[in-house]
Amino acid sequence: MGKRFVLEEYLAHSTSNVMNGITIQQRCNDKGNEAIMTYVDHVIQGFRKDGFLYILLTVAPWCRFFPSVRNVYKNIQEGIAKGNALFDSLIDQREKELDTNRPNGFIDSFLVEHKKNSPSFEKKEQLRIFLKDLLAAGTETSSSTLRWILVYLIKEPKVQQKVHDEIDRVIGREGLARLDADVPYVRAVIQEAYRVQTLGPLGVPRQTTTDTTLFGYHIPKKHTNFKQLMACAQRSKTLAQPRKV
Ligand code: HEM
Structure with missing residues (x-):
């Protein structure tokens, strides 16, 4: 019997690293990236605990004056300020290292395009919004969906076996999953989890x-x-x- 462990952290950090790899080209659990890791955890917890309040405040921003909402609102604002500072410093760092002939990743590509086209929007603010949107929208959703899929697979061992068989047959234990992999059963399981657990x-x-x-x-x-x-x-x-x- 293996040791018990909490899966959540691994899923959250690995899904965020997929996004971080595209956007900021860094991994949140690498040494020196504690601030990124703290931000990822803050975003995940924020979604979980206060997701409903985010929506409420979008529709009825005056709710922030209610005593019970005031503290949450303050936390949200502090989180936003910390996130802005973090992403601003990451953008500054990449801007300093930018080689316009060889852009590497999302930030570099954005900076190069911005230079070429000189659009009217404020570069840093727009880029920061993209980065935060992608991280926030992609991380909690993907890791929670994976967690739910695992819960269903534990409850349904026969389905779990079929998922295993298809992955072993098509991708293999050492293989790399590809978007165009021919795995209809695995896809159906994922779709069904999306449906039942509508995030x-x-x-x-x-x-x-x-x-x-x-x-x-x-x-x-x-x-x-x-x-x-x-x-x-x-x-x-x-x-x-x-x-x-
Ligand atoms: C299992 C994973 C995911 C689920 C369940 C999910 C779910 C959703 C839902 C329900 C919406 C709202 C759609 C609407 O109201 O029109 C949405 C929007 C969005 N998602 Fe995802 N999402 C997932 C993964 C991702 C990933 C990986 C990214 C980033 C690469 C992402 C980026 C976005 C963005 C940017 C929006 C806003 C789009 C817009 O304003 O038009 N999502 N997502």
């Missing part, structure tokens, strides 16, 4: 830019709206047991 059940808030009519419903201009993604994924009209994997 971000209301999606992200959107606002109409003009008066809009959708399926007969009138949505006025500048109206913030959400999608009921969970209602689509777990529709009892089309599925006999929508909450069951």
Whole structure:
């Protein structure tokens, strides 16, 4: 029998490193990157604990004056300020080392394009927003989805065996997974986990830019709206047991 361990941290750090590899070209668990690791943990915990409040504050920012929300709001603001400082320093560092003839990674490519096209937006702020968006949107979602998939696979050993068999047959123990790998069963398992455990059940808030009519419903201009993604994924009209994997 193996030793017990907490999987969450490994999943969160490894998924964030996929994103970090694309964006800042660093790994959060490398020596000297403690600030990145702290930020990743802060983002993950923030999503978990205060995800609902983020949405509430987007739609009704005045809620921040309620005593019970004030502290959370303060924490969110502090987290944002720390994140901004961290990403600003990472951008500065890459800008100093930038070789425009050989851009390496997302920040370099952005800086080169910005130089070429000189758009009107503020370079550092826009880049920082992209970096933070990608990390925040990609890390918690991916690691939580993986955790749920593992929970379902533990509960369903036969499915787990089939997943194993397909991976062994198509990719192999030493092989590298590719996006175009022919693994229909594995894909179906992932899709089913997405469906049952609809992460971000209301999606992200959107606002109409003009008066809009959708399926007969009138949505006025500048109206913030959400999608009921969970209602689509777990529709009892089309599925006999929508909450069951
Ligand atoms: C299992 C993993 C993921 C899940 C479950 C997930 C889920 C979602 C959901 C529900 C939305 C809202 C869609 C909407 O309301 O229109 C969204 C938006 C978004 N996701 Fe993901 N996501 C995942 C992975 C990622 C990754 C890896 C990235 C980055 C590479 C990413 C970047 C984004 C961005 C940038 C948006 C906002 C798009 C926009 O404003 O149009 N997501 N995601």
